[in-house]
Amino acid sequence: xxxxxxxxxxxxxxxxxxxxxxxxxxxxxxxxxxxxxxxxxxxxxxxxxxxxxxxxxxxxxxxxxxxxxxxxxxxxxxxxxxxxxxxxxxxxxxxxxxxxxxxxxxxxxxxxxxxxxxxxxxxxxxxxxxxxxxxxxxxxxxxxxxxxxxxxxxxxxxxxxxxxxxxxxxxx
Ligand code: HEC
Numbered sequence: 001x002x003x004x005x006x007x008x009x010x011x012x013x014x015x016x017x018x019x020x021x022x023x024x025x026x027x028x029x030x031x032x033x034x035x036x037x038x039x040x041x042x043x044x045x046x047x048x049x050x051x052x053x054x055x056x057x058x059x060x061x062x063x064x065x066x067x068x069x070x071x072x073x074x075x076x077x078x079x080x081x082x083x084x085x086x087x088x089x090x091x092x093x094x095x096x097x098x099x100x101x102x103x104x105x106x107x108x109x110x111x112x113x114x115x116x117x118x119x120x121x122x123x124x125x126x127x128x129x130x131x132x133x134x135x136x137x138x139x140x141x142x143x144x145x146x147x148x149x150x151x152x153x154x155x156x157x158x159x160x161x162x163x164x165x166x167x168x169x170x171x172x
Contacts, residue, residue: 036135039128040066043121048073048082066136067143072150072160077113079156081146089137097133098126113149115163 040046046053049066068084089097092107099105101121106112124132150156 032131032134033138035128036131036133036138039124039132040135043124043132044117045085045132048116049085062139063142065139068146070147070158072147072156072158073115073163074156074160075114075163076152078152078154079150079160080113080115081149081158082116083110083146084143085136086139086142087145089133090141094130094133098129101129102126 041058046058046060046065048069050060050064051067051069051071052064053060066085068087069082072079072081088110092100092110096105096107100107100110100112101118101124104112104118104122112118147156147158
């Protein structure tokens with residue numbers, strides 16, 4: 001019987017392919033940018049740091065992502081504004097970023113006030129924090145800085161949301 005070289009080539013290809021894929025795992029692994037984008041989305045960063053995110057149903061173009069909120073969050077801590085992260089990463093290094101999130105080391109200009117959910121984000125791994133940083137940096141600078149922090153007892157000049165638990169009046 002005559003040997004069929006085509007058939008042999010197919011068998012060789014089937015056997016060799018998984019080896020080849022195994023040798024080059026980066027073919028399947030998500031890139032740092034994809035991982036960062038995923039973490040930003042799942043971590044809810046846009047909810048506070050991107051104006052109109054919720055109303056848009058998460059459909060805003062990347063050009064508007066994480067450009068900071070003009071609406072303040074008021075509570076016992078005063079009134080805070082979710083920073084423009086596109087500008088922040090231009091002068092905060094990756095090392096400082098990781099120290100803030102992972103090791104709870106605030107920078108003088110960024111004292112880590114509420115309602116940013118730091119307690120949850122301290123759980124992120126260094127690898128994930130680097131991916132988030134790389135993704136935001138990759139988006140490039142955009143927008144203006146968010147309004148400045150207003151201490152407790154002072155009235156902000158912008159719209160703001162008040163975070164004060166309300167007690168329902170007792171029904172007689
Ligand atoms: C519930 C709203 C909210 C969410 C969600 C949120 N942030 Fe913030 N973030 C804020 C506010 C408000 C500030 C300003 C805090 C301040 O003035 O100290 C802030 C500040 C920051 C700062 C600067 C540190 C500081 O204290 O000023 C960084 C960096 C940051 N956020 C990154 C992120 C990233 C990354 C995510 C998603 C993984 C995220 N934030 C999700 C509200 C939020």
